[in-house]
Amino acid sequence: MSITSQRPKIIADPLEAEAKWRELGEDFLASPAQTANWFSYWQSCVNADCIVAAIHEEDRPVFLLPLEIVRKGLFKVAVFPGGPHANCNFPAISFNAQVKAAELRAVFDALHEARPDIDLVSLARQLGDLDGKANPMMQLPSRENANVSLGITLEDSFDNILGRSNSKRKKKKHRQNTRRFEEAGGYRIVTATTQAQTSAMLEKYFECKAMRLAKAGIKNTYEPAGTMEFFKQLFAREAQSAAPRFQLKALEVAGQYRAILGKSYAKTQTFIDFIGITEDELVSASPGEFLFFEDIQDSCKSGLAVYSFGIGDEPYKRSWADLEVPSYDTDVALTAKGRLLSAYLGARGSLVRSIKKNEKVWATVKKARSRLFGKR
Incomplete structure (x- = not known):
């Protein structure tokens, strides 16, 4: 040009x-x-x-x-x-x-x-x-x-990704927590496809996030006027798309959301924008880690090249990541x-x-x- x-x-x-x-x-x-x-x-x-x-x-x-x-x-x-x-x-x-x-x-x-x-x-x-x-x-x-932004190089084989670090520990912990969720009333991974689902998932996420940020002494960036409504409208609109750029997933146990994941997509990458975890009797079963395990496994079938945890360096990200992007x-x-x-x-x-x-x-x-x- x-x-x-x-x-x-x-x-x-x-x-x-x-x-x-x-x-x-x-x-x-x-x-x-x-x-x-x-x-x-x-x-x-x-x-x-x-x-x-x-x-x-x-x-x-x-x-x-x-x-x-x-x-x-x-x-x-x-x-x-x-x-x-x-x-x-x-x-x-x-x-x-x-x-x-x-x-x-x-x-x-x-x-x-x-x-x-x-x-x-x-x-x-x-x-x-x-x-x-x-x-x-x-x-x-x-x-x-x-x-930095941490991420995972995706492969067709989830076992190959697990094999990069602590494969046995991750599998064992996932099996243990699967049993706990089943004993608590059964579980399922839900992807929001309707406005009602996106609204319910986001309401739970905002509640979880507010509690965690308050405990850490961090300003809640979802409080400014219109911010929560922005996310509700954005995800509700995208949920109706055949190829959504923004997507919500949740771990539901005994009919209640215990972890909520917000994702977005570029051409060959998926980004984790946020995750919220309920502080209840099942928090010790690591619902957030469980949902990540399931979502990373599912992403291996998507044809995407990179699973990005987004900006921020946390131990749970390091436990999976093989990419560090400035x-x-x-x-x-x-x-x-x-x-x-x-x-x-x-x-x-x-x-x-x-x-x-x-x-x-x-x-x-x-x-x-x-x-x-x-x-x-």
Whole structure:
């Protein structure tokens, strides 16, 4: 593609923005949080101030960067719609498009002209590549995020995956917990296919998550107005699709949900977006681990290449993972104020990175946070 034939466009109208993904057709890559339904429902449920920064080749879009505008103190910042819920980010781009740094700078110049109130574009937790295609944002100054993404290289044989680490222990524990669930009244793995199921699963998940976050002294990111409704509408819409990008699964024991898993899909990967576990008499039977075991086994039959646990490093992820994928942050300052905020975010990111890489220090920080802010 010719550099001179590409032109930027800033789209604020919700209907026009939604149409741009359709104009991309089927031959595009994007992380699940950079797709049409995610953008549309976030804009309608949570933050109406959303825009799409696009690059067109002739009359068709070849690159879409969805953004929401948020206020951070004295600054206005454009971020991926979804805030902390948007992970493993990768903007929508046509397979054959070659978007260069010059085109990216042009689109940010157009953004500044259209919205001079925005100080900074801050794109966090991005993948460096997706399905072999490089993230064009990595051509701009970027830094490594403090958090990695852990994942599993999928194979047709689940036994091969188990054989990579602690196969006997995993199988034994799964058999033991199977017996416990059967003795408790029987179990089944449920995939939500109706609005009623998605709503019930999410209500249970929000309840479980609120309890766990409170105990750990962590802010509940599902509390802001409209956020829970966003997830309900998104998953309800996707449940009706023949090939959903977003999917809910649950472990049901004796007629009650004991673990709820939220997933999303790109071309050759599935991402775990969240998991919630009920704190009841069966919590010692590790319902979350049980559901992961079943879901990973099921994913081996899907033809997907990678099972990603998403952003964050936890022991249960390490017990399965053979992939460690870094994530990246890109800041583009549009004003002098934006440059100040970018410098602060860079310094803060370096500090957080150094803390999380020191296991003893990070364990101390988490323990102190729980004691100071958690509910006893």
